[in-house]
Amino acid sequence: MKEYRDPTFDEAVGAVSKEWRMMAAIAVKIREAHCNPMWADAQLPRFTGIFRRLLEDPLDEVKAQVKGKG
Secondary structure, X not given: OOOOOOHHHHHHXXXXXXXXXXXXXXXXXXXXXXXXXXXHHHHHHHOOHHHHHHHOOOHHHHHHHHOOOO
């Protein structure tokens, strides 16, 4: 069976991966307390649905996801 290139699919997956890494980076900052506590409290409502696990999973796993290895 021949495979076809799907640029729309590639773009969508790339956008999701970029957002996931961005949210993982924010979660690492919040969890390691490398930010203003007021800023951290303002960011917490963004962590709903699938993003919630970034605040609950082991920190080393979240750090690996920031680097794109998770």
